Amino acid sequence: MIDSAQITVQAGNGGNGIVNFRREAFVPRGGPAGGDGGDGGSIIFVAANSVNTLLKFQRGMVLKAPSGEPGGSAKKSGHSGEDVLVEVPVGTEVWDTTNSKKGVLIGDLDKEGDRLVVAKGGQGGLGNTRFATSTNQVPMLAEAGEEGEHRELRLNLKLLADVGLIGMPNGGKSSILAAISAAKPKIANYPFTTLEPSLGVVYFELDAFVVVDIPGLIEGAHEGVGLGIEFLKHVERTRVLAHVVDGAEPGVVERIHTINEELRQFSEVLADKPQMIVVNKIDLFEDENQQEWLDDELHAAFGDDTTVIFISAATRAGIDQLILEMRRLLNLIPRPIADPANGLADHRGPVLRPAPVDRPRSVETLGDDKFRIIHPRALRLARGSNLDDWAVLVQFQKRLGDLGVTRDLDAAGVMPGSTVIIDDVEFEWD
Template sequence: MRYFDTAKIHIKAGDGGRGCVAFRREKHVPRGGPSGGNGGTGGSIWVQVDDSLNSLSSFRHHVHFRAGPGIPGSGSCKHGANGESITISVPPGTIIRSSDPDAPEPVLAEMLKPGQRALLLCGGRGGRGNASFKTMRNTAPQLAEVGEVGGESWLEMELRLVADVGLVGAPNAGKSTLLSTLSAARPKVADYPFTTLTPNLGVCDLDFRSTVIADIPGLLEGAHTGHGLGHEFLRHCQRCRVLVQVVDGSSPDPLGDFDAIRAELELFNPELVNKPLVVAYNKMDLPDSADYWDDVRVALAERGISSEDCFAVSAATGQGNQLLVRRLHALLDSLPREEWDEDDALLDMSSLASSSGTGQGRPMDDFEVLLECKSPRIWRVEGQAIERFAQMTNWNYYESALRFQKVLEASGINAELRNQGVQEQDTVCIGEHTELEWSDDQSEKSLYGVWMDERKAQGRVMQGSARWPHKGS
């Protein structure tokens, strides 16, 4: 049996729908004007906590998650429908990180409470139709936008069990047996080490109160370095508010086991040794264990463990279990209460959205010009806003190309290229799919001539999708 507490998935938000160029052609409606609708917004990627899950095994065979694309707009000012969003269900205690080592915030979300939701990726914005570009000076615009490409990213997920109390100790110390007597959990119990290979959760009901207890599998010396499955088990201790160290009374060296486990916790994370600790000296039903209890209690007091935090228990007979649980209740009550704001249920992963290339909210003059290659001369313009604008430009329409050239001039990109020595017929790259050829003649006549030559080379002479009817002539 394998316990899945790590996973790596790929998420892709939906692309925005394409805007439409259309005009009203109803009878008795002269100069009807533009009527192209906007494209729909692509679907988003959400993550939500589902308390019915206890591992990440559902991501073993399901790695890719893709939201639906937005529907293109159409005539009569009909806007396209939004793409279908998807929600990824994860167990409580899941930490979501970006797999990109250069991400500004590696930890994107910590999903702790049932029902908590977080927005991982926003869908691409739908392109605007020509009806949205109508102005007093341009009453019949012939341009539309392409939908924004939805972001995508690889994410790493790590599960840390969320429990009030965590049982730690050496292998075969009796942790699983103790959990079975304290709660309704029925973990596998046997008389050989490493019986427990996966963490177990149980709910202890006593004095009209419920306490969640996690049984952490046995730790070995060197677990903090990853020896055995040390990292897989130690990470679950970080979510527990109180730790119970179960000491095997029948061990040849109970105090040595105690010191070894404490050392492993401290070496893995120094904060673990600062958590409230209760020691459960187990197997008091055996004569060899009961005879040394007094000596062990004195030795634990010398190590800073007070007498009220030391309990002689027997997981097999239930001796001392109620006293142990009541002490745990007292410690939990003394700790600061964990506050959770309902507003935190909805998280905006702006850092992940930024890494996916979207330029929403960024100024157009936030860019950088680099000389990428000297022979042939290739210039690279980097900037999230201008890259997004270039990606959404529909080059099938001359007005779109003219609008893009005006933006390059107004944002200062053309001036920066001239300052750095751009020359005639140099290649200027913006984003992943936009390559332009620099020309010192920035007039509209020159732009229209270049645009028309490219259209003819593609077998198109009209704007939009119209094709030349006699290509061979």
Template sequence: MPQFTDISRINVKGGDGGAGCMSFRREAHVPKGGPDGGDGGRGGDVIIQADAQLSSLIDYRYKHHFRAERGTHGKGARKDGKAGEDLILRVPVGTVVRELDPDTQEPVFEIADLTHDGERVIVAPGGAGGLGNTHFVTSVRRAPAFAQLGEPAQEHWIELEMKLMADAALVGLPSVGKSSLIAHMSAARPKIADYPFTTIVPNLGVVRAGEYSYVVADVPGLIEGASEGKGLGHQFLRHIERTALIMHVVDITGGFEGRDPVEDYRVINEELRRYAVELSERPQVVVANKCDVSGMTDRVAELKQAALADGHMFFAVSAVTGAGMNTLMLSVGELVARLRSELSSTEDPVVYDERWERRRRERERRFQVFQEEPGAFRVTGTQVERLVVQTDWENEEAIIYLQRRFSRMGVDDALEAAGCRAGDEVRIVGRAFSFEGAEEFPEEDDGDAILVEEDEALRAAVDEKG
């Protein structure tokens, strides 16, 4: 049986942005031509895209590093550099993407939850192309002798976790007959044997009953303590999180050990509650299996009483003889259809791709200021760091422009609020400079116009990619 890969960790890096060009028009009979430097090309993005044709993350089991194409540099005569090609990594529908801490490799935050075919999220944006010197012309700066460098793309690790996208999940202790049930209900043909842990990976089956069609997952058996990670508890429990309905299967015979079916029922529900409270509140039907065995009438009645007391529908069936199976399949189909309808009526109408992109841009705009040591402060944040790495530090005009940007973004005010005073050292990425205090730029200076123009240019580049 092929190994089921449901979690992978990969390293992704967008393409570096090309540098903008500092150039002036030089032609015969045009002794004082204006600036004509082209923009650098934006680096390609690394994009994760959900694909309904995929069923595992096996493609990322052996290859872990992925790089998008870099952008080329701008040239004179207003010739822009070529943008790098995007790199699209396809994953199964139901994949959660998380950012990992570079040191501990533990998840930091969720980037996206891809639940629709074709849904995509940028996980490693390409570096912005540097703007050519044509963008920095103002009424008082007619011949800007600087351009922006291309932005190096960030490299980081992300986690891909695939969660089954099934309408209903069969859960229960090992060897209660879940595999036999899914084999009877659908065309799935799991390995079936009368010993614990026959199922070691989830099986999916499409059930057709009357007018209804739905997907059922046979999740490997849970044991007491699964919520604490005993056995493969966490790996199995995570597959239940997405399902709209839980089909709780109980072996009414108690198995070889002669267990109490009601106690088995309580054990599994407690494990669901401990793992995630919302799982215990998920719609559930209780299925008493192996009811064809003689002498089970009292046990069926006791389990039915316990299930109904908890507000759950109850079915007594036999996966071997088929007794009660049609009623179960039709009832589950009707319940799944109703749950689907309720979910679709409450879904956010916002386009999914736009939601993830909006979140990413919001993260990039944030910055933090903190004191590293007496008289030294560090500023961190994607957009702030991008401006620093795109600045030509050998060019005084470019440095003055950077200072103006920081003032407009509120970085200077944030430094003062954090206790930074004139003469203190400010560190951003690999650069350090002396803080001169928040500066007030005169309103009549049309620097604002160029800032707006640059922001629009960068925004247009992002929009064009998305």
């Protein structure tokens, strides 16, 4: 069963660097003093055991990180936008669907603490202070901030069950799953109706948890009698077991003992898992004191602290209380911490990043002796500087050399006199 969500992420833009000069009395223009823009915040997913569904990611949701602030005078850098950390359930797959419906898998957050930068914040632009050189004491260039990444994402989560329904065949496990979730398992009045585990999501207030229904267990299940053994593995990773028993049949306590013995034979993990007893089919009770004496009998056999709930999946009596109790028990038991055997010394996994894109082309040939510069860094420089000013343009062209753009222009066939376009500025190559 897969839970899925479609959202948009928008990282913060970098702040602009600025052109500024120190003011000194009687000096028309002091040294360069324009500060850098701050970096934009990134959006980072963190795998957390405290979240177990994708419920909070509503359709069409847009997650945004703040932008960096522009640089200031006196070489002051702008504040960076803070990264936005978003907790996602352990096991979440992240697909980038910006360019295709199917999408590209960019990360699999399968361990507690794994991190994935899903939208990287834009770098702050450099202020003119950074462009000062020994030969240029009056730098007129500054960079605009880089745009933050924008992505459409699809999140997929293979659900892990929180509660396992166990018990003898025909007790009403599947009926209960159907009563508390939207799942539609097969229900019938014969043993071994359920042949494979099925999962249901139980919504509770703003939270949700997942319940798994497995085939009925019988004596000898741990040795493979009936269908049991294979499916016990499915309940090994749950946090709570709900032991379902048909209360209208005689020998309730004995039947529970029998199944618990099977669990113990199968694994200690299962035997030690917190268990609540769910007595089903109370609508069939004939003796009006039956619930009372069964309750006493069960507490005497399994301890006063044992949670015992009486319900009828058929009439829904006690179903709300059952959900409340499941939630209450789950709250007492934290989600399992990732296994140290997986090499997780602390719970902060590696930072995964989307695969880097190829080095972008820097020049487009438009024909008619016209060329467009599309180099990202050069574009930011053009946006952050006043290229209408001839002196600035000279510095800009020199800077294009440092960025490797001049080489690409040469390779594209640019000659002195050719028209070069960048952003919305057009100039003659010199």
